[in-house]
Amino acid sequence: MPPLPPPSPWLIQGFQSLERGDAASAEHQFRQGLMIRRGDPQALQGLGLALIRQGRQGDARQPLEQAAAALPKDAGCAANLGALLIELGDHPAAEPHLRRATRVQPGMAAAWNNLGRVLMHLGRLDEAEVMLRKALTLRPAYSQCRENWRETQDIRLHRLELAGQYTKALEEADKTLQLDPTWDKARYFRACNLLRLQRFSAGWADYRTLYDDVQSLPLPEWQGAPLPETETLLIRAEQGIGEQIMLASLIERARSRCPRIIAECDERMVSLMARSLPAIRWVPWTNPANAALRDPSLTHQIGLGRLPSLFLPDRAAFGDGSAVLVPDPARLASLKAALTVDKPLIGLAWASGRSPAAARKAIPVAALRPLLSAVPARFVVLQYEPSAQDMDEIRSWGIDVAECPVDPMRDLEGFAATVAACDHVVTISNATAHFAGALGVPTSVLLSACPLWHWFAEGRTSPWYNALTLYRQSQGAAWDRTVADVTADLTARLPQT
Numbered sequence: 306m307p308p309l310p311p312p313s314p315w316l317i318q319g320f321q322s323l324e325r326g327d328a329a330s331a332e333h334q335f336r337q338g339l340m341i342r343r344g345d346p347q348a349l350q351g352l353g354l355a356l357i358r359q360g361r362q363g364d365a366r367q368p369l370e371q372a373a374a375a376l377p378k379d380a381g382c383a384a385n386l387g388a389l390l391i392e393l394g395d396h397p398a399a400e401p402h403l404r405r406a407t408r409v410q411p412g413m414a415a416a417w418n419n420l421g422r423v424l425m426h427l428g429r430l431d432e433a434e435v436m437l438r439k440a441l442t443l444r445p446a447y448s449q450c451r452e453n454w455r456e457t458q459d460i461r462l463h464r465l466e467l468a469g470q471y472t473k474a475l476e477e478a479d480k481t482l483q484l485d486p487t488w489d490k491a492r493y494f495r496a497c498n499l500l501r502l503q504r505f506s507a508g509w510a511d512y513r514t515l516y517d518d519v520q521s522l523p524l525p526e527w528q529g530a531p532l533p534e535t536e537t538l539l540i541r542a543e544q545g546i547g548e549q550i551m552l553a554s555l556i557e558r559a560r561s562r563c564p565r566i567i568a569e570c571d572e573r574m575v576s577l578m579a580r581s582l583p584a585i586r587w588v589p590w591t592n593p594a595n596a597a598l599r600d601p602s603l604t605h606q607i608g609l610g611r612l613p614s615l616f617l618p619d620r621a622a623f624g625d626g627s628a629v630l631v632p633d634p635a636r637l638a639s640l641k642a643a644l645t646v647d648k649p650l651i652g653l654a655w656a657s658g659r660s661p662a663a664a665r666k667a668i669p670v671a672a673l674r675p676l677l678s679a680v681p682a683r684f685v686v687l688q689y690e691p692s693a694q695d696m697d698e699i700r701s702w703g704i705d706v707a708e709c710p711v712d713p714m715r716d717l718e719g720f721a722a723t724v725a726a727c728d729h730v731v732t733i734s735n736a737t738a739h740f741a742g743a744l745g746v747p748t749s750v751l752l753s754a755c756p757l758w759h760w761f762a763e764g765r766t767s768p769w770y771n772a773l774t775l776y777r778q779s780q781g782a783a784w785d786r787t788v789a790d791v792t793a794d795l796t797a798r799l800p801q802t
Contacts, residue, residue, distance in 0.1 A: 313338060319351045328358035346375035350382050353389070362392050373402060380410035388419055396426045407436075414443040418450040425457050433457050455488060462494050467665075467755045469780045471498050471762060497758040509614035522598060527605040529615040531562045536604040542569035542590040543608040546717075547739040549574065551759060551769050554629050555612040557582050563605075567597060573717040581631045623768035628745030636722040640710060644726055646683050649799050652727040652746075653677075653706075654688040655695075657735035666734050666753050670695040672784040676731065676792040677704045682799065687724060687737045689714045729799065731791060734760060742770025747798075749773075749791045754780045 315338040322331035335352040339345060353369035356362070369386040376382045384406040390399035400423050406416035421436035437454040441447055458481045465474035478495035485491065492511050499508030527538055540556055542549055549570050556568050565586075570578050572589030579587045588597040617623060644650055656667040677684065683705045686696070691708075699706050711719030721740055724730060730741040730748040734756055741748040750773050752760050760767065760775060767773045774794070778787050 313342065315341070316345070316347055316351070319348070319355070323351065323354060323358065326358075328355045331355040332359070344371070344375070346372045346379075346382075350376070350379075350385070354385065357389060362389060365389055366393065377405070378409055380406045380413055380416065383409065384413060384416040384419070387416065387423070391419060391422060396423045399423050400427075412443060414440045414447055414450070417443065418447065418453060421450070421457070422453050425453065425460070430457050430461050451485070455485065455490070458485075458491065459494075462491070466494075466498065469755060469762075471502055474498050475502075501758040501762045503620060503761055505613075505617055505619055509617065512610060512614065522594070522603070522606055524603060524606040526611075527563070527607040529562065532565075532605065534564050535602070536563075537565040537567060537600060537602040538563040539598065539603050539606040540566060540568040540612070541606060541608045542571065544610055545736075546571055546574070547736045547759075549609065550630065550736075550739040550743045552609050552612055553578065553582065553743065554624065555616050556585060556609075557629070558616050559612065560584060565602065567600065567603065569595070569598075569609075571717070573715065577630060577632075577718050577721055580633070581629060620768055626742075626767065626769055626771035628743060628770075628772065630721060630740070630743040632722040632725040632744065633718055636719060637725050640719070640722050641726040643710060644683070644685055644707060644723075646705075648705075649682040649728040650726065651680065651682045651684050651795075652687040652724055652730035652732065652737065652741065653684045654686070654730075654732040654735060654737040656688055656691070657733060658689075663735075665755070666757075668733055668751055668784050668788075670698055672788055673731075674702055675785075676788050676795070677706075678702060679792050680795050680799065682729075683707065685709060685723065685727065687713065687720075687727075687730065687732065688735070729795065731795070738773065739770075742767065742773045745770075745772050747772055747774075749795065750775050751784070751787055751791065752777045754778045754782070 315334050319331045319334035319338065322328070322334060332352060332355040335348045335355060338348045339352070342348065349368040350372035353365040353372060356365035356368070366389060369382070369389055373379070373382050373386045383402045387399040387403035387406060390396070390402065400420070403416050403420040403423060406413055407420060410416070417436050417440035421433045421440065424433035424436060434454065434457050437450055437457065440450045441454065444450070462474055462477055462481070465477060475495060475498050478491055478498065481491045482488065482495065496508050496511035499511060522539070524539065532538060538559065540559070544552065556566065560566060567586045567588060569588055569590040572591065575587050575589050578585070588595045655670050655673060657663040677699065685707045686709050696706070696708070709720075709723060711723055713720045721744060724737065724740045724746055725744045727746055730737065730746050731751070732738050732741065732748065733751050734753070738748060738750045750760070752775055754777070756777070759769065763777070765775050767775060776787050776791050778784060
């Protein structure tokens with residue numbers, strides 16, 4: 306290829322305008338230049354960059370492609386085109402340009418990073434990891450690249466987890482943490498899988514929550530030693546509703562070492578928890594922290610998620626899993642009278658929110674038809690905002706079904722009383738399962754092939770709640786067999802009408 310001519314004044318002015326942040330002027334100057342020197346690759350590249358700076362990525366593609374074709378040894382041009390194609394979502398087209406950039410200029414960390422992003426998007430995780438590690442070797446403090454590398458690891462780890470390969474997932478998590486020991490999410494992932502396999506000591510040692518809205522107070526963390534009656538322990542509610550219920554018995558157990566405890570909980574549950582565990586002073590979990598947390602007697606604090614490391618070294622330490630929640634007796638009586646008919650009342654929940662994780666826990670309502678049709682009962686829906694389509698479908702089968710008489714999102718006292726009014730509950734892994742177990746209501750829990758760590762990897766019983774029976778979906782299987790097992794057990798257990 307003949308050498309490029311010396312830069313023209315308009316070319317120099319165009320790049321100077323780009324440096325000043327005046328992309329519109331740069332565009333005008335490059336276009337003027339292209340009228341003088343048609344097809345000039347430097348002007349085409351400058352025009353593409355000016356269009357990108359103005360948010361016109363689609364318009365920038367053609368001039369950058371023309372420039373890259375004319376400048377096969379210009380790593381910067383190839384890298385810019387590759388980055389643009391990523392923005393446009395055309396990852397297959399971006400790959401060869403980014404490979405060319407890394408080949409021409411092996412020290413360009415940004416090109417290695419973007420090539421890793423492309424390969425990750427294309428599902429080629431092993432290749433992506435190599436490229437991202439190369440970028441980090443060139444630029445160790447490259448934070449964006451580190452986040453991309455972490456994303457590849459996150460995808461890899463969760464694929465193994467969803468496939469039920471928990472031991473392999475742990476091995477990969479160990480390797481990840483050796484390379485990136487400060488990554489809390491990987492440590493949390495490892496903790497969850499250790500706990501799923503009931504390797505409690507190691508799991509609790511790793512356990513960290515990912516909630517970042519807990520405001521730390523200037524108090525030392527409680528290490529489990531007994532405290533005198535003149536000192537008060539604060540237990541921070543750093544967990545969700547289900548976990549707050551699941552770990553409530555450990556707060557009561559902490560009283561054997563700390564007679565005075567202030568515990569936070571979701572503000573919707575303060576009255577329920579105060580009735581259930583009256584020796585604890587319950588305050589709502591708020592941000593900024595509740596005024597009660599300025600109590601001068603407070604001397605130590607601990608996050609709710611750290612209590613298991615002090616009290617649950619093995620499965621035998623869990624206790625008998627008996628009921629811990631006490632519903633409002635007046636509301637229970639009222640709801641029981643309103644819902645009860647001449648057949649058993651069964652609570653029902655089949656979905657849990659709209660996130661991808663919630664979708665994995667959910668069961669299609671159509672899969673429950675054999676159970677609903679075979680079990681002689683009235684069903685009451687215990688989930689938040691069931692879709693009208695699902696409700697219409699259930700009613701079209703001739704099922705006796707009632708909508709939840711309270712708002713299960715806002716009125717948790719009423720929700721607890723509704724659950725307690727049931728003779729039995731059938732639910733997926735959601736807050737309903739925790740409420741039912743903590744209230745001592747006999748419950749069938751339908752677990753997906755990869756359930757949350759709370760339910761462990763195997764077993765029909767839960768050490769958290771003795772009222773629950775766990776029914777597990779097989780890896781890669783539909784729900785038919787699981788629902789059939791629940792149906793058989795329920796029809797044998799409930800009185801026939």
